[in-house]
Structures are given as structure tokens and as C-alpha cells.
Amino acid sequence: MHSIYERPKTFIDTATHFCPGCGHGIVLRLIAEIIDAWGIRGKTIGLAPVGCSVLAYNYLDIDMCEAAHGRPPAVATGIKRVHPDHIVFAYQGDGDLAAIGTAEIIHAANRGENITFIFVNNAIYGMTNGQMAPTTLLGQKTATTPSGRDAINYGNPIRVCELLSVLDGTSYLERVSLSSPENIRKTKKALEKGFKTQREKKGFSLIEILSPCPIYWRMDANEAMRYIDEEMSGTFPLGVVKDWESKN
Amino acid sequence: MKQLLTGNEAAAEAAIVAGCRYYYGYPITPQNELINYMSIRMPQVGGIFVQAESEIAAISMVHGSAAAGGRAMTSSSSPGISLKQEGISYLAGSELPCVIVNIQRGGPGLGDISASQADYFQAVKGGGHGDYHTIVLAPSSVQEMADLVYDAFDLADKYRIPVMILGDAQIGQLMEPVEFHKKPKRNIPPKNWALTGAEGRKRNIVKSFYPVKGQLEEFNACLQRKYKAIEEHEVRYEAVNTHKADIVLVAYGTSARICKEVVRKSRRLEFKVGLVRPITLWPFPKEIIRKISERVQCILTVEMSAGQMVEDVRLAVEGRCPVHFYGRTGGGVPTSSEVIKKIVEVVPDNRAVNTLLQLAGVK
Ligand SMILES: Cc1ncc(C[n+]2csc(CCOP(=O)(O)OP(=O)(O)O)c2C)c(N)n1
Ligand code: SF4
Ligand SMILES: [Mg+2]
Numbered sequence: 001m002h003s004i005y006e007r008p009k010t011f012i013d014t015a016t017h018f019c020p021g022c023g024h025g026i027v028l029r030l031i032a033e034i035i036d037a038w039g040i041r042g043k044t045i046g047l048a049p050v051g052c053s054v055l056a057y058n059y060l061d062i063d064m065c066e067a068a069h070g071r072p073p074a075v076a077t078g079i080k081r082v083h084p085d086h087i088v089f090a091y092q093g094d095g096d097l098a099a100i101g102t103a104e105i106i107h108a109a110n111r112g113e114n115i116t117f118i119f120v121n122n123a124i125y126g127m128t129n130g131q132m133a134p135t136t137l138l139g140q141k142t143a144t145t146p147s148g149r150d151a152i153n154y155g156n157p158i159r160v161c162e163l164l165s166v167l168d169g170t171s172y173l174e175r176v177s178l179s180s181p182e183n184i185r186k187t188k189k190a191l192e193k194g195f196k197t198q199r200e201k202k203g204f205s206l207i208e209i210l211s212p213c214p215i216y217w218r219m220d221a222n223e224a225m226r227y228i229d230e231e232m233s234g235t236f237p238l239g240v241v242k243d244w245e246s247k248n
Numbered sequence: 249m250k251q252l253l254t255g256n257e258a259a260a261e262a263a264i265v266a267g268c269r270y271y272y273g274y275p276i277t278p279q280n281e282l283i284n285y286m287s288i289r290m291p292q293v294g295g296i297f298v299q300a301e302s303e304i305a306a307i308s309m310v311h312g313s314a315a316a317g318g319r320a321m322t323s324s325s326s327p328g329i330s331l332k333q334e335g336i337s338y339l340a341g342s343e344l345p346c347v348i349v350n351i352q353r354g355g356p357g358l359g360d361i362s363a364s365q366a367d368y369f370q371a372v373k374g375g376g377h378g379d380y381h382t383i384v385l386a387p388s389s390v391q392e393m394a395d396l397v398y399d400a401f402d403l404a405d406k407y408r409i410p411v412m413i414l415g416d417a418q419i420g421q422l423m424e425p426v427e428f429h430k431k432p433k434r435n436i437p438p439k440n441w442a443l444t445g446a447e448g449r450k451r452n453i454v455k456s457f458y459p460v461k462g463q464l465e466e467f468n469a470c471l472q473r474k475y476k477a478i479e480e481h482e483v484r485y486e487a488v489n490t491h492k493a494d495i496v497l498v499a500y501g502t503s504a505r506i507c508k509e510v511v512r513k514s515r516r517l518e519f520k521v522g523l524v525r526p527i528t529l530w531p532f533p534k535e536i537i538r539k540i541s542e543r544v545q546c547i548l549t550v551e552m553s554a555g556q557m558v559e560d561v562r563l564a565v566e567g568r569c570p571v572h573f574y575g576r577t578g579g580g581v582p583t584s585s586e587v588i589k590k591i592v593e594v595v596p597d598n599r600a601v602n603t604l605l606q607l608a609g610v611k
């Protein structure tokens with residue numbers, strides 16, 4: 001019998017701790033699929049952040065390192081400098097990458113570190129029970145914006161890809177989403193492009209993934225997917241923001 | 249061949265001799281000679297130099313290179329070392345080897361840029377969050393800076409622990425002749441825990457997170473056993489004239505240089521002054537201080553702080569003899585005359601008061 005769909009070997013056969021309908025599990029699985037397909041398990045080192053995906057190393061069967069909250073870009077830099085020919089990726093949430101770790105990601109980008117950043121934007125602090133993230137939408141209710149985020153008091157959602165695009169050190173920036181099977185396939189292609197950017201030593205790549213957190217969005221899984229399409233993608237337009245392979 | 253270098257440059261060169269190939273820093277006075285030197289030397293030896301965006305990033309880069317199996321170092325001065333505490337705690341919790349140089353300056357806050365020993369507590373009590381220690385080595389000359397930096401890398405690898413070199417602006421910026429000795433390699437266990445890509449083996453995970461109840465307590469017990477072994481095997485100090493001393497001074501780094509002068513000046517007297525100079529501040533040389541406390545009239549601790557190491561001296565002495573303190577802060581460096589005056593003040597039976605005061609230039 002010919003199997004057309006199975007658990008990637010690199011995706012460890014264990015129950016994850018993610019909530020039902022969470023996007024983190026999908027992203028980790030896609031990473032595992034690519035590592036399998038490319039046969040790079042022995043040449044890949046991953047960074048797990050502090051956030052809901054802190055236990056990513058329990059699910060991916062590769063060498064992995066922890067980093068303090070927000071520091072994956074710096075820790076990844078330290079790893080990549082020792083193993084310049086390995087694929088090094090950092091997996092980060094929006095609080096991790098765009099709040100406490102803003103300096104680290106901007107400077108890793110500015111140095112053009114040849115590392116792939118997988119940025120899971122769920123517009124919330126999942127791990128700490130649903131507070132506002134730097135990417136929380138205007139009007140979005142969270143534990144710390146009980147009557148909705150307003151720009152005057154809380155500032156505006158940060159568009160990370162656009163922010164980083166002005167830095168000469170960035171090579172590939174794309175925003176994708178997990179809202180449908182089609183979008184998940186695009187996410188996988190974007191991740192592959194990120195790894196390719198690194199393998200060909202083209203420099204800094206970051207894939208921003210709009211990802212559902214049904215629990216702290218207070219929605220069911222279907223509503224959460226619709227919310228990505230109807231609300232989030234408005235503030236965070238999908239598409240390639242910068243690509244070393246395209247002319248402009 | 250001897251070279252004339254500052255303590256900062258000697259620390260950098262010694263690191264390179266010790267095989268350090270990953271250096272991450274951020275400028276701050278009075279350690280700038282170190283980062284500047286590294287920016288020249290690292291490319292020459294095929295190593296990595298990165299000027300990080302902050303001390304937090306620099307120590308995090310050290311975290312990465314150490315996890316990947318490299319010999320990594322960072323350096324800074326007091327305010328920057330405060331920023332590194334997050335990373336040092338993670339390194340300790342992940343059992344990663346690295347070397348951190350702190351060329352102390354005055355504090356608190358922005359303080360000033362002159363010599364100080366006010367970061368003692370931060371250095372020897374852990375400094376960041378959690379139950380941990382780093383090995384802390386305190387050089388008191390440029391040569392010793394070089395020797396200790398070299399040893400620091402071996403100790404770090406041997407015990408999988410961050411090692412801190414605790415200097416000060418004076419030790420860092422002073423120029424003295426120095427020689428770099430490449431010592432025979434110690435018995436250092438292979439780094440089979442390092443992240444190298446899991447080619448043909450089980451995956452390695454470098455982490456400090458133990459969310460399952462009971463696991464963290466178990467891990468902490470392991471850490472404590474390691475710390476105990478270090479306390480048993482790695483204590484270092486220099487004892488000068490302590491054998492028949494009436495009073496023993498305890499001082500490290502720059503303060504110890506001054507106290508050595510006091511010991512030298514008082515050598516001709518009937519009244520004997522000795523010195524214990526801790527070289528490891530953690531593990532602290534408790535045993536020798538305890539022994540000495542049983543036979544001297546009193547102990548005088550001299551520091552460039554408001555009184556920090558003196559607490560560890562008192563813990564070692566456990567009331568067996570009086571423990572006095574003389575310190576200057578905020579860039580003040582004790583002079584030998586000040587120390588001698590303090591000796592006269594604190595020694596109950598002092599047959600040499602007049603001569604001592606003469607030595608101090610008072611009479
Ligand atoms: C220095 C520090 N500050 C705060 C925290 C608490 N904390 C853990 S995860 C987190 C936010 C995570 O949010 P995000 O990065 O968006 O990840 P998510 O859980 O949403 O995937 C915070 C504030 C911490 N662990 N360390
Ligand atoms: S809180 Fe949100 S991000 Fe975290 S696991 Fe649950 S659904 Fe996922
Ligand atoms: Mg988040």
C-alpha cells in the first residue's frame with residue numbers, strides 16, 4: 001500500500017501541549033516535513049523561544065536550544081557563527097520577537113545573519129494568559145486591553161515584515177497565514193524559501209505566520225480562522241514583502 | 249617573550265591563547281581596550297568578533313556559541329554586567345561553559361569609570377535569578393589576569409559552568425609586562441552535549457526549563473553537588489606572612505596590591521601583619537581564614553566597596569576573632585597609610601603603635 005500522508009519522522013510521536021485549534025502545532029509540523037524532505041535532520045539546529053512554543057524541542061527530533069524571552073536572534077547568531085554551514089532557525093512568538101526582543105531581531109536583520117526566523121504572529125501573549133501583544137489589532141480585547149486596544153493608550157499593531165524591509169541586511173520577508181489548507185501550503189512554501197535563502201547563503205530570512213489562538217481570542221477554531229482572513233489579514237496584508245530572487 | 253600590555257589586552261590575548269574563538273562585546277569604559285583588541289585579533293586567528301547591540305545580546309550570543317560547543321567569551325564593566333545577569337542565569341541553568349570578564353567601575357547606577365570592587369555580591373552570590381554560582385577569579389596583576397583567563401576556560405569546560413573574571417578599572421588599564429603560557433591541556437571531558445546537528449545520534453537539547461514537578465528540584469540538587477565539588481577542589485588564595493601574624497588583612501585585586509605594600513612596610517616590626525588574598529572569590533577560601541582566625545588578634549578586610557567580601561570573611565571566622573573593615577567607594581582607592589592607621593585603630597594589643605604611625609606618615 002502506498003502511504004500519501006504520514007507523521008514526519010522529525011515530528012516526535014507524542015501529544016503536544018497546545019490547545020485545540022492552535023496554530024503552533026501546524027507550523028512545527030511543517031518544519032518537520034521540510035527537514036524530512038530535505039534530509040537535513042543532522043545539519044539543522046533550532047531555537048525554541050519563551051512562549052507557548054517553549055517546548056518545541058519536545059516535538060522536533062533535532063538539536064535544539066532554549067533562549068531567554070526575546071533573545072533567540074542573538075542566541076541563534078552565536079550558534080550560526082560556530083556552525084556556518086548548518087541550517088539554523090529561530091521560532092518566535094510576537095511578544096518574544098516584536099516586544100521584549102525588538103532590539104535583537106532588528107540587529108540580527110541588520111547584520112544580515114544567514115538565519116531563518118519563523119515568526120508566529122497570533123496577536124496575543126498566549127503563554128501568560130492572553131495579554132496584549134505588540135501585534136494585537138486595534139479594537140481587539142485582551143486581558144490587558146479589556147475594552148479593546150486603542151492607539152492612543154496602547155499604540156498601534158507593529159508590522160514586523162514592513163519594519164524590517166527597510167534594513168539592507170534583510171533578504172527574504174514574507175507574511176503568510178494558517179487560515180486554510182491553501183494558506184497552509186503557501187506557508188510551507190514560504191518556509192522552504194526561507195531555508196533555501198539560508199542554504200544558498202543569501203542572508204536574513206523571516207516568515208511571519210498569522211496563526212490562531214482560539215483560547216485567548218475567545219472563539220472556536222472555525223471563527224478563529226475566519227478572524228485571520230477577515231480581521232488580521234487587513235492589518236497584516238499577506239504576501240512577499242522582500243525577496244532577493246525578484247528584481248525590484 | 250614578555251610584552252607590555254594593559255590588563256584588558258592581556259585578558260583578550262590570554263583568551264585567544266586558550267582557544268577562545270568566539271567573542272561578543274559591547275563598548276563600556278574601563279574595559280574598552282579588551283573589545284578593541286579582540287576586534288583586531290579575532291579575525292587574525294580565524295575567530296569571530298561581533299560588536300553586539302547590547303550586553304544582553306552579547307551574553308546571549310555567548311549562550312549560543314557555548315551551546316554549539318565553542319569557547320566563548322564576553323566582557324564588560326559593572327552596568328553592562330548587570331544587563332548580562334539574565335544570560336548568565338540561563339547559562340548556569342543550561343550548564344554551559346563560558347568566560348565573562350567584569351572590569352568593575354563605581355556604582356550604583358551610572359556611577360563613575362574609576363576602579364571599584366562594589367560588584368562583589370553580584371559576582372559571588374549568583375547575580376541573576378535562581379540558585380546558582382559562577383566561579384569567580386580575581387587577578388591582582390596583569391600577568392595574573394592572563395593566567396587566570398587561561399585557567400578560566402579550562403574550569404568552565406571542566407565543570408560546564410560560567411566563570412567570571414572580576415577585575416577593576418585599575419587592573420584593566422594598568423600596563424605591566426606579561427607572558428602568555430600555553431599550559432598542557434587538562435583532562436577536559438568531550439562536549440558530547442553540544443549542538444552540532446544530530447547527525448547519526450540522538451538529539452541534544454540545551455535548556456534550563458523543567459516544567460514537570462520534581463524535575464527542577466532534582467536538577468538543582470545536581471547543580472548543588474557540582475558546586476560542592478568545586479568548593480572542595482578549586483579554592484585558590486595567596487597567603488603572605490600569615491604564619492606568625494598578629495593581624496591578618498584580607499583583600500583581593502587592587503586592594504590586595506595595597507595590602508601587600510602594608511605587609512612589606514611592616515616587615516621590620518615586632519608586630520606582624522599578614523595577608524590572605526583570595527584568588528577564587530567563589531569558591532571562597534573559608535578554610536584558611538577560619539584557621540587563621542584561631543591564632544590572630546583580629547582580621548581586617550580591605551575593599552573598594554562599602555563592605556561586601558567582609559561578610560564572607562565573617563561567615564568563615566564565625567566569631568572566633570574580631571573582623572574589621574576598611575573600605576573606600578566611588579572610585580576611592582585605599583592607600584597603605586590609611587590601612588596602617590586602621591590597623592592601629594583596631595588592634596587591641598599593639599606593641600608597635602608608634603612605628604606603625606610613623607610608617608603611615610602620621611608621626
Ligand atoms: C524576562 C521575561 N519576561 C516575561 C516572561 C513571561 N512570558 C512568558 S511567555 C510571554 C509572552 C509570550 O507571548 P508570545 O511571544 O506572543 O508567544 P505565544 O505564547 O503567544 O506563542 C511572557 C511575557 C518571561 N518568561 N521572561
Ligand atoms: S494559548 Fe493560544 S497560542 Fe497558546 S497553545 Fe493555546 S491556542 Fe496556542
Ligand atoms: Mg503571541
